[in-house]
Amino acid sequence: MIDILKKATYLNRNEPCRRGSTLMLPEHGKLIVSGDIHGNRANYDCIVKCADLANNPDTHIIFQEIIHGGPEDEFGGCLSFELVAQSAELKIQFPDQVHFILGNHDTSVILGTDVLKNGKEMNRALFAAIDRKFKDNSNAATLALKQFLFSQALAARTHTGILIAHSLPADMYIDNFDAAVLDRDLQINDIIRPNSAYLMTWGRRHSQEVLTQLGEMLSAELFILGHQRQEQGFSKAGDNLLILASDHSNGVFLKIDLATKYTVDELIECIDRLACMY
Numbered sequence: 001m002i003d004i005l006k007k008a009t010y011l012n013r014n015e016p017c018r019r020g021s022t023l024m025l026p027e028h029g030k031l032i033v034s035g036d037i038h039g040n041r042a043n044y045d046c047i048v049k050c051a052d053l054a055n056n057p058d059t060h061i062i063f064q065e066i067i068h069g070g071p072e073d074e075f076g077g078c079l080s081f082e083l084v085a086q087s088a089e090l091k092i093q094f095p096d097q098v099h100f101i102l103g104n105h106d107t108s109v110i111l112g113t114d115v116l117k118n119g120k121e122m123n124r125a126l127f128a129a130i131d132r133k134f135k136d137n138s139n140a141a142t143l144a145l146k147q148f149l150f151s152q153a154l155a156a157r158t159h160t161g162i163l164i165a166h167s168l169p170a171d172m173y174i175d176n177f178d179a180a181v182l183d184r185d186l187q188i189n190d191i192i193r194p195n196s197a198y199l200m201t202w203g204r205r206h207s208q209e210v211l212t213q214l215g216e217m218l219s220a221e222l223f224i225l226g227h228q229r230q231e232q233g234f235s236k237a238g239d240n241l242l243i244l245a246s247d248h249s250n251g252v253f254l255k256i257d258l259a260t261k262y263t264v265d266e267l268i269e270c271i272d273r274l275a276c277m278y
């Protein structure tokens with residue numbers, strides 16, 4: 001696992017389409033966008049199967065927040081690092097087609113800070129499971145995991161004006177946000193509260209006024225985000241915002257054409273349910 005994570009880290013950092021911390025997706029082909037995965041192996045497998053990357057070299061997948069959740073070891077430890085390693089293997093197999101964007105749970109792993117999911121502090125459960133599995137090698141495994149997570153991009157853009165990210169700065173922090181963070185390589189400091197990559201991965205409940213302002217600031221006509229819980233798997237959360245979730249039985253994914261322009265309502269027509277595909 002350690003070698004796989006290191007190789008995938010190198011590939012993330014050296015993606016040919018990467019400009020600073022943003023991935024510039026190609027003008028043609030298909031794009032599959034996943035919402036948060038949170039250790040949901042069935043949903044992850046379904047997305048990979050639907051993408052059929054080997055037979056569709058113009059198809060791309062964007063994953064986000066694979067960590068925290070899903071299967072546990074016998075002591076309640078979180079095994080989601082195994083799914084991260086599996087996705088790293090997929091990156092090695094299809095380096096130009098598999099892409100990752102940074103989530104707030106990733107930043108909490110990198111920094112070792114507490115983060116709650118359904119009332120449980122997830123990092124304690126994750127690091128304990130890594131310790132049990134890797135024993136003397138657990139420091140190296142944890143470091144490789146953190147470096148992989150930190151090598152992810154902050155956002156991806158299509159030529160048709162869509163910006164895909166885990167989240168966006170919340171209304172009250174909009175004046176603290178420096179959009180230039182997308183144009184340069186991330187430093188650890190960027191993901192520490194209240195700096196700009198932190199704001200971009202933790203924000204919630206955006207007003208239309210701020211979404212419009214962010215659209216101008218980031219030159220984005222539409223945003224596709226994860227991060228906020230969606231009982232129905234997705235929601236139109238603004239005139240220019242679609243939120244996706246792929247971490248439960250109502251989870252969805254999105255499949256769009258990279259050369260086509262969409263409205264949010266047209267994007268919604270491109271959503272597929274994950275559960276019906278197992």
Ligand SMILES: [Mn+2]
Binds near residue numbers: 105
């Ligand atoms: Mn999140």
